[in-house]
Amino acid sequence: MAQIRNFSIIAHIDHGKSTLADRFIQRAKLVEDREFHDQMLDTMDIERERGITIKSQTVCMPYTSAAGEQYILNLIDTPGHVDFSYEVSRALASCEGVLLLVDATQGVQAQTLANMYAALEHQLAIIPVINKIDSPSADIDHTRVEIETELGLDADDAILCSAKEGTGIDDILEAITLRIPPPAGEPEAPLAALIFDAKYDPFRGAIISFRIFDGTIRAGDDIRLMSLGTSHRVEEVGVFRIDRERRPALRAGEVGYVIAGIKTVSDTRIGDTITHVDRPVAAPLPGFREVKPVVFSSIYPVSSEDFDALADSMERYKLNDASLVYQRDSSAALGQGFRCGFLGLLHLEIFQERLEREFDQSIIMTSPSVEFHFVLKSGETIVVDNPVHYPDPIAIDYALEPYIRATILMPDRYLGAVMKLCLDRRGENPRYGYPVPGRIELLFDLPLSEVVYDFYDKLKSVTQGYGSFDYELLDYRRSELVKLDILVNGERVDALAIVVHADRARMRAVNVCERLRKEIPRHLFKIAIQGAIGGKIVARSTVAPFRKDVTAKCYGGDITRKRKLLEKQAKGKKKMRTVGQVMIPQSAFVAVLKTNEEE
Amino acid sequence: MKRNDGSPAAPAWRVPPTAGGAGAGLYVHVPFCRTKCPYCGFYSTPESGNERRWLAALEREAALYRGVFPAFDTLYIGGGTPSLLGAGDVSRLFDTLRGVFVFSAGVEATIEANPDDVDADLLAAWRRLGVTRLSLGVQSFDDAVLRRLRRRHDASTARGAIALAREAGFANLGVDLMYGIEGQTFGSWMRTLETALDHAPEHLSCYELTIDAGTEFGARRAAGTLRGMSETAGRRFLLETSALLRSRGYIHYEVSNFARGAAHVSRHNLAYWRGVPYLGLGPSAHSFGGDERWWNVRPLDAYLGAAEEGRAPVEGRETIGEEERALESLSLGFRTADGVPLATLRRRPDWEAVLDRLVRDSLVSVEGDRAVPTIEGFCVADRIALLFAA
Numbered sequence: 001m002a003q004i005r006n007f008s009i010i011a012h013i014d015h016g017k018s019t020l021a022d023r024f025i026q027r028a029k030l031v032e033d034r035e036f037h038d039q040m041l042d043t044m045d046i047e048r049e050r051g052i053t054i055k056s057q058t059v060c061m062p063y064t065s066a067a068g069e070q071y072i073l074n075l076i077d078t079p080g081h082v083d084f085s086y087e088v089s090r091a092l093a094s095c096e097g098v099l100l101l102v103d104a105t106q107g108v109q110a111q112t113l114a115n116m117y118a119a120l121e122h123q124l125a126i127i128p129v130i131n132k133i134d135s136p137s138a139d140i141d142h143t144r145v146e147i148e149t150e151l152g153l154d155a156d157d158a159i160l161c162s163a164k165e166g167t168g169i170d171d172i173l174e175a176i177t178l179r180i181p182p183p184a185g186e187p188e189a190p191l192a193a194l195i196f197d198a199k200y201d202p203f204r205g206a207i208i209s210f211r212i213f214d215g216t217i218r219a220g221d222d223i224r225l226m227s228l229g230t231s232h233r234v235e236e237v238g239v240f241r242i243d244r245e246r247r248p249a250l251r252a253g254e255v256g257y258v259i260a261g262i263k264t265v266s267d268t269r270i271g272d273t274i275t276h277v278d279r280p281v282a283a284p285l286p287g288f289r290e291v292k293p294v295v296f297s298s299i300y301p302v303s304s305e306d307f308d309a310l311a312d313s314m315e316r317y318k319l320n321d322a323s324l325v326y327q328r329d330s331s332a333a334l335g336q337g338f339r340c341g342f343l344g345l346l347h348l349e350i351f352q353e354r355l356e357r358e359f360d361q362s363i364i365m366t367s368p369s370v371e372f373h374f375v376l377k378s379g380e381t382i383v384v385d386n387p388v389h390y391p392d393p394i395a396i397d398y399a400l401e402p403y404i405r406a407t408i409l410m411p412d413r414y415l416g417a418v419m420k421l422c423l424d425r426r427g428e429n430p431r432y433g434y435p436v437p438g439r440i441e442l443l444f445d446l447p448l449s450e451v452v453y454d455f456y457d458k459l460k461s462v463t464q465g466y467g468s469f470d471y472e473l474l475d476y477r478r479s480e481l482v483k484l485d486i487l488v489n490g491e492r493v494d495a496l497a498i499v500v501h502a503d504r505a506r507m508r509a510v511n512v513c514e515r516l517r518k519e520i521p522r523h524l525f526k527i528a529i530q531g532a533i534g535g536k537i538v539a540r541s542t543v544a545p546f547r548k549d550v551t552a553k554c555y556g557g558d559i560t561r562k563r564k565l566l567e568k569q570a571k572g573k574k575k576m577r578t579v580g581q582v583m584i585p586q587s588a589f590v591a592v593l594k595t596n597e598e599e
Numbered sequence: 600m601k602r603n604d605g606s607p608a609a610p611a612w613r614v615p616p617t618a619g620g621a622g623a624g625l626y627v628h629v630p631f632c633r634t635k636c637p638y639c640g641f642y643s644t645p646e647s648g649n650e651r652r653w654l655a656a657l658e659r660e661a662a663l664y665r666g667v668f669p670a671f672d673t674l675y676i677g678g679g680t681p682s683l684l685g686a687g688d689v690s691r692l693f694d695t696l697r698g699v700f701v702f703s704a705g706v707e708a709t710i711e712a713n714p715d716d717v718d719a720d721l722l723a724a725w726r727r728l729g730v731t732r733l734s735l736g737v738q739s740f741d742d743a744v745l746r747r748l749r750r751r752h753d754a755s756t757a758r759g760a761i762a763l764a765r766e767a768g769f770a771n772l773g774v775d776l777m778y779g780i781e782g783q784t785f786g787s788w789m790r791t792l793e794t795a796l797d798h799a800p801e802h803l804s805c806y807e808l809t810i811d812a813g814t815e816f817g818a819r820r821a822a823g824t825l826r827g828m829s830e831t832a833g834r835r836f837l838l839e840t841s842a843l844l845r846s847r848g849y850i851h852y853e854v855s856n857f858a859r860g861a862a863h864v865s866r867h868n869l870a871y872w873r874g875v876p877y878l879g880l881g882p883s884a885h886s887f888g889g890d891e892r893w894w895n896v897r898p899l900d901a902y903l904g905a906a907e908e909g910r911a912p913v914e915g916r917e918t919i920g921e922e923e924r925a926l927e928s929l930s931l932g933f934r935t936a937d938g939v940p941l942a943t944l945r946r947r948p949d950w951e952a953v954l955d956r957l958v959r960d961s962l963v964s965v966e967g968d969r970a971v972p973t974i975e976g977f978c979v980a981d982r983i984a985l986l987f988a989a
Contacts, residue, residue, distance in 0.1 A: 524957070524962060524983065524986070525960055546830070546982050547830040547831055547978070547979075548830045548833045548834040548837065548978045549830075549978075549979050549980075549981050549982045550854050550934070550978060550980040550981045550982075551809065551981060552806040552807040552808075552809050553806055553809060554854075554871070554930075554931070554934060555868065555871050556626060556871055556879055556885040556886075556887070557884075557885040557894060559885075559887075559892070559927060559931065560885075560892055560894075560917060562927075562930055563923060563930060566926050566929075566930050566984060566985060566988055567926065567988075569985050570926075570988040570989065573985070573988075581949075
């Protein structure tokens with residue numbers, strides 16, 4: 001056990017985490033050079049394309065130190081996004097140390113800070129690593145200053161590297177063996193293993209990634225998942241060396257996988273404790289909680305006859321994503337669909353993209369909503385995550401909405417613009433500090449509903465890419481909420497409704513009507529788009545009709561060409577939903593949440 | 600929706616279905632032009648001296664289709680510039696066609712002509728050969744507009760050509776006109792129409808300029824130096840043209856076509872819109888056999904080469920299935936005063952509500968078991984068809 005090191009790499013997005021992991025894998029010779037490709041641990045297309053990590057991956061690497069000692073280094077690669085912060089916390093709980101990667105061209109960012117706090121919370125050894133030192137815009141001295149002042153770490157301990165060029169890799173591996181402590185634990189004690197991820201395999205079912213704190217696990221053992229109370233027989237245990245490698249047993253301190261005839265990942269819980277049925281541990285490992293979705297949206301097939309195919313895809317999708325929750329839902333405008341809950345917007349976007357790409361589903365997604373609480377005059381509290389279920393206004397005593405604490409780091413010259421953005425989004429209680437001269441750390445309490453859509457994009461834009469952002473959920477606060485209904489040619493379109501703050505309702509209504517005017521194509525008749533609050537029209541726009549659309553000449557040779565054009569147009573039409581006689585494109589349903597402050 | 604109270608309802612007549620003929624249509628493409636007009640997307644070549652080879656090739660091509668089509672009810676010699684052919688060549692062409700194919704009694708035989716090509720002798724020769732209908736490519740009676748189009752004739756030549764045609768005894772005369780040309784005002788267009796009306800042609804085609812990719816105008820549009828008509832202007836020209844011509848006794852039987860009474864519609868063109876089979880001979884000509892459409896190679900060389908080797912000079916074919924036929928009957932039907940049978944609309948489940956809306960908006964009227972576009976409906980015929988395209 002003294003030769004095992006369990007560690008993770010934590011970094012702000014784009015600071016080079018996956019590239020560094022690639023270098024480790026190459027150094028450990030886990031893959032042949034000809035089989036190597038970038039982002040080895042990011043197996044999904046969407047991860048490679050976006051350069052992000054969504055699912056945790058582990059890799060078990062042999063290493064011979066400078067002193068000639070043999071080590072086993074277990075790298076636990078974690079998702080890099082705040083949506084998946086619970087998964088990250090469980091992965092960190094499985095480690096004794098972290099590499100805290102800082103990009104020498106960008107310095108410390110909001111996620112660097114959030115990640116470091118998480119590591120400190122788990123009392124992990126932290127090795128600061130300054131990456132991208134080969135870049136012409138690298139500012140190593142300044143990065144050192146930030147590491148000292150913003151992170152409070154000793155910059156003399158920082159290792160310089162260029163993951164891209166492969167420099168400094170040996171120094172890092174050596175430091176892992178020297179500065180991260182070996183795991184503790186007792187192989188003969190009752191089994192206590194922490195689940196930090198699970199993946200679905202069509203042949204084997206759920207493949208659970210875990211870290212053993214105490215005890216030993218072998219194939220044939222009867223195990224219990226403590227929070228669920230379910231029992232399973234172990235079919236196989238092993239470690240990941242890119243591919244799965246079977247082992248007769250895994251012991252305290254080790255990281256690996258277990259296959260136990262568990263059908264889907266939804267039959268497991270991240271953070272749960274695995275123990276033996278016949279010799280259980282007295283108490284589960286600490287820190288387990290059920291993850292709850294915070295963002296909700298409805299999805300419908302673009303063509304209503306495709307509902308069954310969508311239902312089937314949802315089921316298959318869910319096999320590998322335990323944090324997605326969904327239930328049947330129906331809309332007057334869009335028919336049968338599903339109401340889905342997500343961990344955050346990235347989770348939602350990933351879902352949408354994978355459903356379309358990997359499952360070939362054309363879907364309409366309604367604008368994301370948070371969970372509002374309405375306390376009725378009767379004293380009853382109802383929870384509304386779908387504007388359609390907004391209660392009768394007369395019955396409402398007061399409303400509550402979720403707030404977050406946002407941490408924003410940026411160069412101080414953007415303070416004014418970012419303050420304005422946050423205040424526009426109903427931010428409260430601003431606090432700020434100057435961790436280093438020229439940089440500001442700004443804290444704001446913000447309604448979650450104001451950040452779910454495009455807050456991060458807007459922040460990036462007003463800070464020209466220099467601002468970074470992280471958040472945690474705070475509490476529910478009283479708020480004046482109203483439902484904004486959208487009428488298209490006099491017909492209320494339920495799937496376009498949103499719940500908004502009363503002070504901003506009229507402005508939002510104007511924005512939404514204007515956006516829809518641009519999204520809805522012209523028809524043969526004029527289309528009126530209206531925004532209504534409590535039955536009162538507060539905004540209106542119109543889509544002008546076609547005045548002329550006919551080809552002047554159509555003789556022998558034109559007929560085929562013309563039919564082909566018609567076929568193409570008719571195909572485009574299938575991407576739209578018809579409400580009354582108005583065709584509304586997919587994009588319109590999400591466009592309602594986009595704001596246009598700059599206009 | 601504002602009702603268009605000023606707009607007429609559907610034309611109060613329909614061309615009897617038989618006017619399209621039970622037979623088929625025969626088209627001959629004469630691929631020669633002295634110069635290329637900057638707007639024209641039809642195939643033509645400026646080389647002369649190939650007329651005899653073309654005729655010989657056409658004879659061989661025609662022979663391939665002997666007995667394939669029913670009796671031809673219409674013949675249309677188009678181009679290109681058919682009036683560049685000498686009287687002898689045209690005579691040989693007619694001999695060929697009569698030798699290979701069967702024509703019904705009362706066949707409509709049209710020839711397209713450039714105003715500056717016609718003279719009394721040529722017109723007399725055509726009359727003797729049995730040409731019943733003359734289509735004159737006048738385009739405009741405004742010399743400035745004609746120069747923009749780089750036509751070879753001017754307005755007085757055009758007036759002269761019409762007079763000559765009348766003297767030669769052509770009682771079914773069509774005049775082709777164009778609007779949407781840069782520099783052409785609404786007033787100029789109305790004067791062109793009035794001048795045309797002075798000659799009381801039996802048929803008028805009034806086309807909005809179509810800017811085709813692959814033409815000089817198309818290149819200018821791509822370069823940003825030429826623009827098509829605005830929607831509003833295009834609509835005004837179409838509606839005003841229709842109003843004027845209908846007030847002078849013409850029927851507006853297709854988006855761009857007007858006839859002085861049902862007897863003078865272009866039976867050949869109507870056949871295209873009614874889905875009647877047609878055979879096209881010559882380079883780039885298209886044919887339709889009921890469930891198949893095919894088209895010839897465009898370059899004259901390729902056409903000659905194939906025909907001289909005894910091969911059909913066909914470049915491509917497509918099968919017209921039920922789906923395709925339904926789409927075509929929608930897109931063609933709403934172009935004409937015929938409209939479409941209501942049964943064609945049933946592919947859209949809520950067709951009755953959609954049709955109801957079109958009727959309320961005065962774009963379509965229902966006459967018996969057919970949905971018929973109004974003049975307003977002609978302006979947006981492509982969109983109406985799209986509504987019912989599944």
